Amino acid sequence: MTEENQRRVVSVIVINEASVLSRITDLFSGRGYNITSLTVAPIPDSRYSRLTIVTAGSVRVIEQITKQLHKLIPVLRVYEHEDMVEKEMAMIKVPITENLSDINILCEAYNGKIINTGENTIIAMVTDEPKRIDNFLKAIKRYNPKEIVRSGAIALER
């Protein structure tokens, strides 16, 4: 078994009830597991919510994470993704004095565009794989972004 830490995406289907999110995050903190990002929203027309957790650990740790998640009473299903489509969104706020056409072209390369313009700043959004979002955020630095927000990843098994 490899002891190296590797990035993993885990999706968890849980009953949408009070304190269920704490049960999940308490499990991670209590057992010393790592959460890189976490997104959660209700699944339409059901009593369930779906969480997407990006985590890292050795094979043994990841196996424990999925098993321990399964043990929680309100957890219906845990997917440890192997072959998935993964997307993340980012929004940036940039001074309106920057080169907007360059920014727009850059955003388009990452499935995005300028979505709002204000008196002093504009807001742009992109949607792409988390690794590509990293690249986008590096590239956008030269335009002096004032604020950056990332959504955390969501994923679906192919």
Added chain:
Amino acid sequence: MQISGAQMVIEAFIAEGVDTVFGYPGGAIMNVYDEIYKQDKFKHILNRHEQASVHAAEGYSKASGKVGVAMITSGPGFTNAVTGLADAYMDSIPLVVISGQVPMSLIGTDAFQEIDAVGISRSCTKHNYLVTDVKDLPRILKEAFYIARTGRPGPVHVDIPKDITAQIAEFDYDIELDLETYKPHTKGNPRQIKKAIEAIAKAKRPLFYLGGGIINANAAYEVRELIQKTGIPAVETFMARGVLSYDDKLLIGMLGMHGSYASNMAMSETDLVIGLGVRFDDRVTGKLSEFAKNADVIHVDIDPASISKLVNADYPIVGDVKNVVSDMLEQVGKIDSENYESWRETIINFDELHPLTFHEDSERLKPQWVIKRVGELLGDDANISTDVGQHQMWAGQFYPFTRPRQFVSSSGLGTMGFGFPAAIGVKAASPEKTSINFTGDGSILMNVQELMTAVEKKIPVINIILNNNFLGMVRQWQTLFYDKRHAETDLSVQPDFVKLAEAFGGIGYRVKTKEEFDAALKDAVEKNIVAFIEVIVHRMENVMPMVPSGGSLFNMMLLEKKGDK
């Protein structure tokens, strides 16, 4: 029927067959206590501290196999009970613990005796509930009992705001539970079981590694049959004491940090570990990379998360150990017990080389003698509880256990103060047996107020205090690993334990000789009231063998042979 939330709690208890509730009243739980006052279907035992209520419920559960029930109030009542919840969680003891909460309208306002109880209990219970609508209460109570006793058992905490217990709603306990997200896996995979049997048949030095899960699953007698039919030797964890009878020829002994030499060597030499209801605890395995190094591992457990958590299982079998062992028994014909003859001889040789024993001392009683002596005098007629420390390990090593559920101890959490209240619970569940609590001069003071409970409810627990004027186990580590710097472990200043017992209305004895001990125990059993028997024992006795923390199981510190010095 339309009843109040408080009445629902009572009706649920009755429907679940609860006959004993341990608890302590207070403001937020008063509505429920009012209903307890009005009923006569079950008895309530008033402990003198909420921690003791939960430990008593644990003892009751362990001795009876039923779900233990405790009831406490909000705030400090609840926080006092947390240690008990954590203890039950670590040892997989099924409990339902009901706590009062401030009324819904006050939650979140830092009200008097308010604390976020479910926030605290989340990490030390199998599941918990904050009831926010009285209409949910019947379902929640039924789920709580169901979740506590099924799968890997554990404590379930139900927090009920005071106004909910006063509100009226429909009570129907015959509802079908619909737990789509909770479906414990109880039947072992037949293909895996077949493979495991084939592996056993091929092995030259197989070893049963028996754990507390066998007792939880009520599978001890099936396991006894499997061991007898296969002729394969077995080691027990501390949690599993009593699965096999002490005089079973195939029982090598207890393994682990204070396991016998033969048990630990057998585990180090085996080529196939057959783990039943175990979890490869660090106190059992020692250094993981050296644990059963040359062995394949069969691991049967109801909790999938226990399998391959610490030691990789070559034959993982998720299921109730009773079902799996029954399935194994059907194929037991494939295993020839003759194959293991030389393996059994090897183990006998290990045991002859370093048997589990101790040296008598002419001046002071040895604690091990006391435990053996109680075994000789009471044996199967006693249920045994312990506190935590040296006495606990000696009880595990030297008491002649004959049956499952005879032994109750705080194993996983190691809670000092567990023994006395647990022994009260044991006695409540099993009044026909003598309830003995082996304890130390440190541990007994951690729930000594239970003298009052035992006197009031006439629960004649006999506490045998092995008094070495030390926090003995910590002192042992200080002696061995901290160059004899006995920091804050010297308990030379002590209460008069005899007078202490008498002050509450119990009986006390102080003994220094074998004759005095025999007489005191006989008298305490006859008097049939709660007793302290304080035994002055050798101060510096160490628990041996010992695998130093993090060391390999086969590298044991051993009892010095007589004349070695």
